[in-house]
Amino acid sequence: MMxxxxxxxxxxIFGYPGGSIMPVYDALFDYTRGEKxxxxxxxxxxxQGAIHAAQGFARVSGEVGTxxxxxxPGVANTLTGLADAMIDSTPVVVIAGQVGVGVLGTDAxxxxxxxxxxxxxxxxxxxxxxxxxxxxxxxxxxxxxKSGRPxxxxxxxxxxxxxxxxxxxxxxxxxxxSYIPSPRPKQEKLQKAAELIxxxxxxxxxxxxxxxxxxxxxxxxxxxxKANIPAGRTMLGLSALASNHPLNMGMLGMHGNYAPNIKQQxxxxxxxxxxxxxxxVTGNLATYLKQAKVIHxxxxxxxxxKNVQTDVAIVADCKESLPMLTALxxxxxxxEWIESFKPLRDKEQEKVVNKALHPTEGPLLxxxxxxxxxxxxxxxxxxxxxxxxxxxxxxxxxxxNTPRSIITSGGLGTMGFGLPAxxxxxxxxxxxxxxxxxxxGGLQMxxxxxxxxxxxxxxVKMVLMNNNFLGNVRQWQNMFFQKRYAFTHMLNPNYEEICxxxxxxxxxxxxxxxxxxxxxxxxxxxxxxxxxxxxxEEDDVMPMTAPGASVxxxxxxxxxx
Amino acid sequence: xxxxxYTILIYSENVVGILNLVTAVFTRNQVNIESLNVxxxxxxNVHKYTVTVITDEAQAKKLVKQIERKVDVIKANFYVEDDIxxxxxxxxxxxxxxxxxxxxxxxxxxxxxxxxxxxxxTYTTLQICVKPDAVxxxxxxxxxxxxxxxxxxxxxxxxxxxxxxxxxxxxxxQENQQFDFLEEGINSEEC
Ligand SMILES: Cc1ncc(C[n+]2csc(CCOP(=O)(O)OP(=O)(O)O)c2C)c(N)n1
Numbered sequence: 001m002m003x004x005x006x007x008x009x010x011x012x013i014f015g016y017p018g019g020s021i022m023p024v025y026d027a028l029f030d031y032t033r034g035e036k037x038x039x040x041x042x043x044x045x046x047x048q049g050a051i052h053a054a055q056g057f058a059r060v061s062g063e064v065g066t067x068x069x070x071x072x073p074g075v076a077n078t079l080t081g082l083a084d085a086m087i088d089s090t091p092v093v094v095i096a097g098q099v100g101v102g103v104l105g106t107d108a109x110x111x112x113x114x115x116x117x118x119x120x121x122x123x124x125x126x127x128x129x130x131x132x133x134x135x136x137x138x139x140x141x142x143x144x145x146k147s148g149r150p151x152x153x154x155x156x157x158x159x160x161x162x163x164x165x166x167x168x169x170x171x172x173x174x175x176x177x178s179y180i181p182s183p184r185p186k187q188e189k190l191q192k193a194a195e196l197i198x199x200x201x202x203x204x205x206x207x208x209x210x211x212x213x214x215x216x217x218x219x220x221x222x223x224x225x226k227a228n229i230p231a232g233r234t235m236l237g238l239s240a241l242a243s244n245h246p247l248n249m250g251m252l253g254m255h256g257n258y259a260p261n262i263k264q265q266x267x268x269x270x271x272x273x274x275x276x277x278x279x280x281v282t283g284n285l286a287t288y289l290k291q292a293k294v295i296h297x298x299x300x301x302x303x304x305x306k307n308v309q310t311d312v313a314i315v316a317d318c319k320e321s322l323p324m325l326t327a328l329x330x331x332x333x334x335x336e337w338i339e340s341f342k343p344l345r346d347k348e349q350e351k352v353v354n355k356a357l358h359p360t361e362g363p364l365l366x367x368x369x370x371x372x373x374x375x376x377x378x379x380x381x382x383x384x385x386x387x388x389x390x391x392x393x394x395x396x397x398x399x400x401n402t403p404r405s406i407i408t409s410g411g412l413g414t415m416g417f418g419l420p421a422x423x424x425x426x427x428x429x430x431x432x433x434x435x436x437x438x439x440x441g442g443l444q445m446x447x448x449x450x451x452x453x454x455x456x457x458x459x460v461k462m463v464l465m466n467n468n469f470l471g472n473v474r475q476w477q478n479m480f481f482q483k484r485y486a487f488t489h490m491l492n493p494n495y496e497e498i499c500x501x502x503x504x505x506x507x508x509x510x511x512x513x514x515x516x517x518x519x520x521x522x523x524x525x526x527x528x529x530x531x532x533x534x535x536x537e538e539d540d541v542m543p544m545t546a547p548g549a550s551v552x553x554x555x556x557x558x559x560x561x
Numbered sequence: 562x563x564x565x566x567y568t569i570l571i572y573s574e575n576v577v578g579i580l581n582l583v584t585a586v587f588t589r590n591q592v593n594i595e596s597l598n599v600x601x602x603x604x605x606n607v608h609k610y611t612v613t614v615i616t617d618e619a620q621a622k623k624l625v626k627q628i629e630r631k632v633d634v635i636k637a638n639f640y641v642e643d644d645i646x647x648x649x650x651x652x653x654x655x656x657x658x659x660x661x662x663x664x665x666x667x668x669x670x671x672x673x674x675x676x677x678x679x680x681x682x683t684y685t686t687l688q689i690c691v692k693p694d695a696v697x698x699x700x701x702x703x704x705x706x707x708x709x710x711x712x713x714x715x716x717x718x719x720x721x722x723x724x725x726x727x728x729x730x731x732x733x734x735q736e737n738q739q740f741d742f743l744e745e746g747i748n749s750e751e752c
Contacts, residue, residue: 115578120585124632125578144632175739177732178574178635302626305619 001095001157002031003168004138006038010066012057012427013041014050018070020110021097023162028068042427042456045448047074049420051081052446054092056424058085059407060382060434062215064145065092065424071099072110075154076117080414082152083121087411088236089213091150093141100160101129114156123151129158131166140173148181149300150213182299182317185324193271193295193312194328200269200293202337203229204260206252206281209236209410210274210298210318217403219322220273221245227332230341232260234275235395239405243379249341254280254545255392258352259344261545261554264289266340271295274318277307278411287550297321351556352542357397363536364512366393366465373435373463374399376519381433382407382425386418386442388472390465392541394437402432416445422460423452433523435461440492441470450502453528460529461522462504467535468492475540479558480547499530510534562617566595568645568719569621571610571628572602572635572728579633583610586627592616596649596693598716604729607635613693613717636728644722650715651696652678653687659708660685666706673699684710693717 054065075096099108250257296310304313356367379399385391409417422436474488499506522529602609628637675689
């Protein structure tokens with residue numbers, strides 16, 4: 001197993017030991033020190049921490065994240081992260097101990113029917129029953145995790161296969177006959193798409209994480225620039241196109257920017273690139289893009305016509321299909337169409353952004369905090385978020401001027417994701433600062449990972465946006481449940497004391513005038529830093545498309561209750 | 562969209578756990594499986610699944626894509642009545658005394674094309690291999706005489722009327738590609 005992992009070029013492993021993975025840990029003892037050293041093993045404080053760390057590592061680096069855990073409760077603790085990685089297409093491999101083959105099915109101690117439990121939330125699950133199968137299974141696991149549409153893979157590793165002996169014979173899998181990782185783009189589809197684009201008066205690109213996963217940032221830029229096509233990005237696609245690019249029209253989605261949300265309903269040709277038309281982006285499907293011809297570029301055939309009917313589908317890796325499409329399209333000038341986004345952008349600026357970023361009185365707001373970080377990092381940091389208002393504000397107001405800069409739980413919306421994901425990101429990206437924006441609810445879901453941060457001195461710049469509420473749920477209670485705040489107010493512990501116990505430098509900011517200096521301090525401090533910001537308790541994220549509503553009806557301001 | 566009977570043919574690698582993967586797609590999409598048959602196919606190490614469902618075309622397309630996306634599934638396609646030959650085997654165990662005392666039953670059995678497998682003083686077993694509707698019809702008729710002790714059906718099996726064998730072609734294409742892949746190396750433009 002160690003040699004097979006080494007052959008994959010693995011350097012970092014996030015894990016937690018236990019009974020049925022002890023032979024692997026015994027081998028790790030040698031492979032993490034001395035002559036044989038091949039890996040760094042990061043001991044997390046909970047297996048959910050391991051999987052989210054591996055996700056953060058994978059998202060920032062483009063490599064596969066690796067997790068080793070024990071059977072039963074150990075691997076069960078990774079299930080949330082596996083589901084998260086599946087829906088957000090994150091390449092991770094989890095190697096889990098299992099009871100010996102001889103006692104499978106007997107309710108042996110810490111036996112879990114992992115195959116059955118993990119299959120629906122993984123790209124591939126395999127049980128390695130014999131040591132001879134290890135090199136093949138490990139190679140296939142990594143090949144499947146990272147090729148095509150990436151995703152999580154689980155290797156269920158019974159103890160007998162860990163302890164019985166065989167010679168190591170390296171094997172490389174880069175072909176699976178039942179699996180087509182990325183189909184070749186079809187010429188006639190490209191022609192058809194180009195024709196639509198060449199005749200378009202109001203084209204709009206919807207850019208998703210697929211571009212980032214493909215590493216097609218340059219190809220995207222060339223494509224957009226050639227035909228002067230404005231673009232909206234999904235939340236996971238935020239760093240697929242730089243915030244400061246002139247064709248970037250902002251973020252799509254329920255709490256995205258007003259202009260791209262509204263203007264997509266005026267586009268005559270929509271080019272969706274590596275995005276999956278999530279309900280958070282489309283709103284009510286019955287009214288979505290009805291006026292437009294839709295071109296969908298995606299690597300996953302199953303995404304085509306899943307939610308939105310497409311006119312032309314190009315199923316391929318967009319790193320390959322985009323340049324082919326660019327070659328077929330004409331240079332064009334859509335400046336009038338692009339200009340027409342401006343009044344809507346101005347309106348959002350006036351009604352939402354100015355109030356969120358530059359309030360003159362009252363308690364601190366989440367938008368100001370995210371903005372202060374974006375200004376200090378000049379948009380070159382890595383934005384990791386938890387889930388909730390902290391996520392919506394920090395994704396909105398962060399700046400993304402370099403690829404692979406947004407790590408957030410999009411599809412699953414997993415509270416507790418932020419802190420461990422940020423830990424993982426610090427191992428995958430050593431040169432850029434990693435900021436973790438978290439709410440007081442989400443932080444406490446995986447707060448034990450402060451122990452990991454302490455032990456490995458992970459340079460996570462933690463930004464707690466403390467509003468004493470499960471803020472996002474409170475917002476919905478406010479807007480859709482007559483302000484009946486059922487169990488969303490929370491009594492918080494003293495975070496300063498917690499940080500002091502973990503020996504993590506801590507600063508509290510209540511006053512907006514102290515914010516820039518505090519962010520500077522976080523940046524300048526070597527290693528981890530915990531910045532607690534005391535946020536207005538009952539602020540709502542705006543703009544918003546109400547759940548089930550049409551994107552046409554995106555609200556800039558709350559309607560009076 | 563109009564709901565009707567779709568037959569979905571799936572070919573997969575012969576590895577543990579695929580049936581779960583396949584049926585989970587139907588469960589998740591809230592589509593009831595009318596019948597399911599799994600058997601080795603004519604291609605070594607490839608299993609064939611025949612699943613019938615009542616649904617509409619858009620849903621059938623979605624199901625097939627989601628099934629085919631599973632790594633170990635080789636191909637999945639859906640068909641309607643005219644695209645395929647279908648057949649089903651059913652076994653009946655009838656009470657011999659009722660059969661003996663009711664000449665109409667013997668007539669019915671003869672006309673149905675059923676084969677008598679065994680007769681003893683307690684029961685009579687029949688086998689029939691016809692279209693699924695004919696199985697149902699025969700059962701309904703026999704049931705009226707209260708003579709049916711047991712009744713079981715194999716689930717629909719189907720073969721396509723296609724002139725090309727899509728799965729064999731696909732596998733051939735894939736194997737060729739692997740060959741190119743190995744010859745040209747990983748960095749090849751063609752991969
Ligand atoms: C694991 C999990 N449980 C519950 C939820 C539902 N949920 C979504 S946002 C939210 C509130 C988050 O509160 P907090 O972490 O304090 O962040 P805020 O919204 O205040 O920024 C809740 C409970 C979730 N997304 N994930």
